[in-house]
Amino acid sequence: MNSTEASTTGIQPCVRLRNISVQFEDFEALKDVSVEFPLGKTTLIMGPSGCGKSTLLKVAAGLLPPDRGEVEIAGVDALRGRPRAMSEMRKNTGFVFQDAGLWQNMTLFDNMALPLEFHYPDRAESVVRREIYAWANRFDLSLILPLRPSTLSGGERKLISFCRAMILNPNLLFLDEPTTFVDRLGVERMLSVLREKKASGCSMIGVTHDADLTSQLADYILVMKAGELREFGTTSEVARSRDPVVREILADVLDEAATYDGDILDLLEPNGDLF
Amino acid sequence: MQMLFTGFEALPVIAVIALGLGGIIVIQGLSLLPQFGQGQLIYTILVIVITRELGPILAAFIVFARSGTAITTEIGNMVINREIEAFIATGINPISYLVVPRFLGVTLSMMLLNVYFNVFGLLGSFFIAQLFQPLPFSQYAAGLFEAISGADVASTMLKSMIFGALIATVSTFYGFRVERSSTEIPQNTIRSIGVGFTLLIVANGVLTLVYYL
């Protein structure tokens, strides 16, 4: 087993992972991965299903404590950091969950309001309300805000989850397949938001199968296979990689994404039908 | 909200059980005790059984069966739905955000339910006694308040407080033990009931011992 190490020398990392290993019972999801995600850039993680992409993302976001290794997010030790430093770090990060991860017993409005209320307790309710409706209006979601997550379609949930991640105006975003289940219009709007964030210098780390997302946002691409890091470099570097495994994966993933994502699923689950 | 579900909605069950228990004690006591010329002992027995022993533990069992399992399931589901991770990602400590209100709610509900259990149990026994042997309420109250002591009240409230804390801790702990699969939720719920009931009985024994020491 090779210990793969990838680093973008000379560029300051937003997230630094060292010798990360994660074990799920008998299955080794991550095998001694070390990686430094560059600050202010967008890094997309790719690989076949079950290779540990989401696991890596969660470890990088500090949501999943690894069995071995060290995690440093924005200069804070995510495993042993002091609560105040952690809270400050969280204030500036956002995470879009693969399966939305909305709080089921709260309305969508409350789902979006809670992070604001928690991190900015002094902010007036009217200000909070205005911010939430501003984000919801961008995605045509303001009408469903009083509902609870269980009544929504997957796409709507995903968009709300996206809005919730955006509401704190983070400078570090974790995106776990943000576009799955979302219709084309939603993806368009999401992409425009992400482009704005990228332009404002926000670091992004994402897992995606979406070709549009990749082509429009990716600065760096990280290719994984079977819990190991296969290739890590700028988009052009990776695209020109001679490693047949990397090429295969890249082609597969992007083709797959082009086939499965977007249209077909959105046709099956038209936007707002449950409303 | 936690108190609504844990406390208020458990009230009818508590009331029925308390009334029944008080009634049974009085019926049995009235048929047996006067034969020994110890009719007065009925109050002491009522206080010991309802206030000091069975009140807290029965209320705890009911609360555990109702709310403890609900909490375990709820938190387990939140883990599966990535809601816990969402809390962490937002920077909200899931322990303080989820456990503390449940802990306080269950503990407070437990204490209040214990008060209600006692009121129903002791009043219920009065009404049952009324069916067999009418006696004025003032006499009943005098006998009862003669038998009950401040230590009894302190003991029962302490017990219910500890039981409430125990229930909240055990059920949230087992809720968070769920990791990935939704099949873990019922498993953990079952485990939490087993462990919780055992702990409740052990705690009751220890507290009773402490009371008499």
Added chain:
Amino acid sequence: MKFKIRFARQIVGVFVILGFGLLLMIIFMIGSNQRWFARNYEYFSEFQSASGISQGMSITFRGFQIGTVTNIELTEHNVVAVRFHIFDTYIDKVTENSVMQLVSHPLGFGGGLVLHQGRRRTDPLPEGSLIPSINSGLGRSLVAQDLVALPEEPDQIEELLSLLDPILRNIDSVTQEAEQLLAEVNAVLAGSSQGPLAETVAAVNAVLLELEVAVADIGKIAGNIEATTAEMRDPTGLVPRLLGAEGSIARILDDDEELYREIEKILASVQAALEDVQQMTEYLVSTTPQISGILEESRQAIDTGQEVLMGVRNNPLIRGGIPERLEQPTTFQGFRDEEF
């Protein structure tokens, strides 16, 4: 939204407030029942031994609990210092010269420290002062000077005697009735009374009087007959004439002595009647002393019994000699004793 969810706060609020209200009420009722809020006054006493005294023991005064023992400790002078509270409602009972006495109940429970009030009515003793034990030197001297109001000890003998009292009273009344009866009989015999017996006796008297008159009459008749007989013997007198063969008497008498026999018969029957009366009178006279003797004797016996019982009551020697009868609570008291 469901009613419960919408009014969750209100429902929970009512639930919580009511619960705490009930708890406070229970605590308050216990408190007022067990005197948590009343002020207690602390005093102390000294005993030779702590045996029989325990913490929490009640202090009683004429059967009422007026306080509790709070603390017992052995001082360096090997005296047992007993600290106790007196409830404020009874503080006026703790007067000067009061003493404490340890009364042990024969069965081991229900005993306690008993307060005996000083005889003089004074203000309550200042808090923290010593109330001597009745067996201590000070206590003894107080009792000896008769400064302490010691109640009659409510012991078993007393109870026994109190049970005897009604019996004695019954005997008394019986005696009185007997005396009355005797007086009645005496009065009857003296003739100065009324009632059936008296009437009988009076009637007998009257009969006797009448008899006397009758006897006197008979005497006169007999005198007349004698005179008649004497005249009959006078041949020259009226009688011979009368009795002459042609005389009317002769004719009356000339009936083969029929008249004479008639008279004789009358006299015999009169005599028999007199004998009967005499017999009756003799019987009455002989029985009266017997009845009065019997009555007199029984009265004396009762008087003696009364005296003996009085002696038993008053004699401390005999009293101590009677074994104490312990009141054993029966295990079965029956349904009428149930308290519930």
